[in-house]
Amino acid sequence: MRLSKSFGKTLREAPADAELASHKLLIRGNFVRPTGAGIYTFMPFGYRVIRKIWAILADEMDAIGGQEMWMPNLHPSALWEATGRWNTMDVLMKVKGGGSREYALSATHEEIVVDLALRETESYRDLPRMIYHISKKFRDEPRARGGLMRLREFIMKDAYTLDTSEEALDEYYPQMIQAYYNIFERCGTPALAINADVGAMGGKSSHEFVVPHDQGEDTFIACADCDYAANVEAAVFVREGDKPEKLDDLVKTATPNCKTIADVADFIGVPTSQTGKAVFYWWTAAGEQEDAGRFIFGLVRGDLEVNEVKLINALGGGTVRAATDEEIIAAGATPGYASPIGLTIADSLDAPGVYVIADTSLKAGGNFVVGANDEGYHFTGANYPRDFAVSQMADIAQADTGYKCAQCGGRIEARRAIEAGHCFKLGTRYSKATNATYLDKNGKPQFIYMGSYGIGIDRLMAIIVEKHHDDYGIIWPESVAPFQVHLMHIGKGSDVRKTADSLYDSLRKEGFEVLYDDREASPGVKFNDADLIGIPWRVTVGGRSLAQGGVEVKQRSEKERHLVPIEELAAFLRQS
RNA sequence: CGGGGCGUAGCUCAGUUUGGCAGAGCGCUCGGUUUGGGUCCGAGAGGUCGUCGGUUCAAAUCCGGCCGCCCCGACCA
Numbered sequence A: 001m002r003l004s005k006s007f008g009k010t011l012r013e014a015p016a017d018a019e020l021a022s023h024k025l026l027i028r029g030n031f032v033r034p035t036g037a038g039i040y041t042f043m044p045f046g047y048r049v050i051r052k053i054w055a056i057l058a059d060e061m062d063a064i065g066g067q068e069m070w071m072p073n074l075h076p077s078a079l080w081e082a083t084g085r086w087n088t089m090d091v092l093m094k095v096k097g098g099g100s101r102e103y104a105l106s107a108t109h110e111e112i113v114v115d116l117a118l119r120e121t122e123s124y125r126d127l128p129r130m131i132y133h134i135s136k137k138f139r140d141e142p143r144a145r146g147g148l149m150r151l152r153e154f155i156m157k158d159a160y161t162l163d164t165s166e167e168a169l170d171e172y173y174p175q176m177i178q179a180y181y182n183i184f185e186r187c188g189t190p191a192l193a194i195n196a197d198v199g200a201m202g203g204k205s206s207h208e209f210v211v212p213h214d215q216g217e218d219t220f221i222a223c224a225d226c227d228y229a230a231n232v233e234a235a236v237f238v239r240e241g242d243k244p245e246k247l248d249d250l251v252k253t254a255t256p257n258c259k260t261i262a263d264v265a266d267f268i269g270v271p272t273s274q275t276g277k278a279v280f281y282w283w284t285a286a287g288e289q290e291d292a293g294r295f296i297f298g299l300v301r302g303d304l305e306v307n308e309v310k311l312i313n314a315l316g317g318g319t320v321r322a323a324t325d326e327e328i329i330a331a332g333a334t335p336g337y338a339s340p341i342g343l344t345i346a347d348s349l350d351a352p353g354v355y356v357i358a359d360t361s362l363k364a365g366g367n368f369v370v371g372a373n374d375e376g377y378h379f380t381g382a383n384y385p386r387d388f389a390v391s392q393m394a395d396i397a398q399a400d401t402g403y404k405c406a407q408c409g410g411r412i413e414a415r416r417a418i419e420a421g422h423c424f425k426l427g428t429r430y431s432k433a434t435n436a437t438y439l440d441k442n443g444k445p446q447f448i449y450m451g452s453y454g455i456g457i458d459r460l461m462a463i464i465v466e467k468h469h470d471d472y473g474i475i476w477p478e479s480v481a482p483f484q485v486h487l488m489h490i491g492k493g494s495d496v497r498k499t500a501d502s503l504y505d506s507l508r509k510e511g512f513e514v515l516y517d518d519r520e521a522s523p524g525v526k527f528n529d530a531d532l533i534g535i536p537w538r539v540t541v542g543g544r545s546l547a548q549g550g551v552e553v554k555q556r557s558e559k560e561r562h563l564v565p566i567e568e569l570a571a572f573l574r575q576s
Numbered sequence B: 001c002g003g004g005g006c007g008u009a010g011c012u013c014a015g016u017u018u019g020g021c022a023g024a025g026c027g028c029u030c031g032g033u034u035u036g037g038g039u040c041c042g043a044g045a046g047g048u049c050g051u052c053g054g055u056u057c058a059a060a061u062c063c064g065g066c067c068g069c070c071c072c073g074a075c076c077a
Helices: A021-028 A044-063 A077-083 A110-120 A166-186 A261-268 A308-315 A325-330 A429-434 A457-467 A496-509 A523-533 A543-547 A566-575
Strands: A032-036 A039-042 A066-069 A074-076 A094-096 A102-105 A129-138 A153-163 A192-196 A205-212 A218-223 A229-231 A251-254 A276-284 A294-301 A319-322 A355-359 A368-374 A377-382 A392-394 A412-427 A437-439 A445-447 A449-456 A485-490 A514-517 A537-542 A551-555 A561-564
Touching: A021 A032, A021 A457, A039 A044, A044 A066, A044 A129, A044 A153, A044 A166, A044 A457, A074 A077, A077 A102, A077 A110, A077 A429, A110 A153, A110 A429, A110 A449, A153 A166, A153 A457, A166 A192, A166 A205, A166 A412, A166 A449, A192 A218, A192 A412, A205 A218, A205 A457, A251 A368, A261 A368, A261 A377, A276 A308, A276 A325, A276 A368, A294 A308, A294 A325, A308 A319, A308 A355, A308 A392, A412 A429, A412 A457, A429 A449, A449 A457, A485 A496, A485 A523, A496 A514, A496 A537, A496 A543, A496 A566, A514 A523, A537 A543, A537 A566, A543 A551, A551 A566, A561 A566
Parallel strands: A066 A129, A192 A229, A294 A355, A355 A392, A485 A514, A485 A537
Antiparallel strands: A032 A039, A074 A102, A094 A102, A129 A153, A153 A449, A192 A205, A205 A412, A218 A229, A218 A412, A251 A377, A276 A294, A276 A319, A368 A377, A412 A449, A437 A445, A537 A551, A551 A561
């Protein structure tokens, strides 16, 4: 590629609204151009990187028996109605065709795969299978952000497994996990597999692949002493603290102007871990209207926080929002001074009374200070279950730095990361909805077990840049670089242009991908563009180096410059 | 969806407070100059000031609606 002929130009300045390094550098380097919020055009250089990542993904998928396909992006509404997601997936984009035809734009491809599976899979002899494709996804993200990090239209590699049973799926799953490790390793962005919440995908379990990054959107928990790692929404930890040897009496105590945990702990003179924190929600079951929901009283030890995803999972799904003061009072509790003591506790989610869901931390410790449901008063010496009952005891507290690891007893810490991939064991969530079955050895129909495994390619490209850049530009890992060699001529010397032209031809004949900066520009401009674009090898033809018998070769990632005789150049590049 | 900010030349932005000729740097075109780290000099091209409406003798500037974009939060495979 001759730079003088390339479509588009590098920019000296990035758009003012770009904040992430990847966003700025990919635009400045002419890799991408914004088309709309969360919508990007890949320019020729950017598309070359996409193809490199594509090849790595296909290679790793093929290596574990994957078969590449190409599925449509326009999905008849009936397929989404069949799985029940036409109306429940709120990021689903819909388009109307002629007449009454309606389509979903491909937000994901489970619907297509399960429909294919039920048509093509007849018996156990047709299983297992692993298929994948690389194609566009469309999601009506409420907030696109961070350049290529969160898009409304993006490119995803998604693979799907079809198995006869949960055991068969379990057996194959580690191969996929390993392939994912390989992929991220090869792209220069080693990732961590962590346990994750299954979210809207449904299914049994999932692993999220994350790349640690300070500006990441994800928080995950990792143990400093062992290999435990999990998304904060799935992370378990040990509630430290012992039952007191002697339970104090329950005493009502005046605590004027103590509406926060910190205030009341300070006023009474106990640590926050010896208090109970009440948090109120309005919960709506999945598929229900909000007015069919109910009030939920969340209770955690005062030093902890409620994690809403854990709470929702403990309630069996649905959505929650913060309860209003009116709803709290209607439930019989006093905002700021609430506790289960004195309330009628519901036995189940269908029963009357107040549904109290308490974190297991209430069993670690005792003689708690809790609200008295009376403005200005708390109880001291509150102990579970002596003084109050709860509807449900569950893990609803958020893990955080310094807590005790449930696996090894060491200390865990919270870190930020970017989600780069996700593996789901879907089980029969989709095959049951569509009656996708196969005949087993006994001739009996059984549901197909599915798994789905995604990697966002444009996001991965952005992550690579986040991990591989300096103040001057991108430093592409060889495996995904748009070109291997950035050739340029500088200065006026008589043979300079001729030598560079012939090197451009000979290097390409040797099989190198070469970007040739053949512009008549000043050296500074050319060097700066080379640093910005970030191709691994820079070959400079100039009067100075020619006089010394060669050309200057420099790696983008290194400082040293090498003088290499022209006839040895290809060999030098190849062996380094 | 809540909070905040922005929209003026291809890009970065000034001009809006206090209404009165449409501006700068970079980029682009032409001529010259320079040639190992974003050279220098000169001459040009380029904008219905996001959009629709209102106020006014007069609107980039004041008022209102709409659209678009960014950031924080909620949400999120």
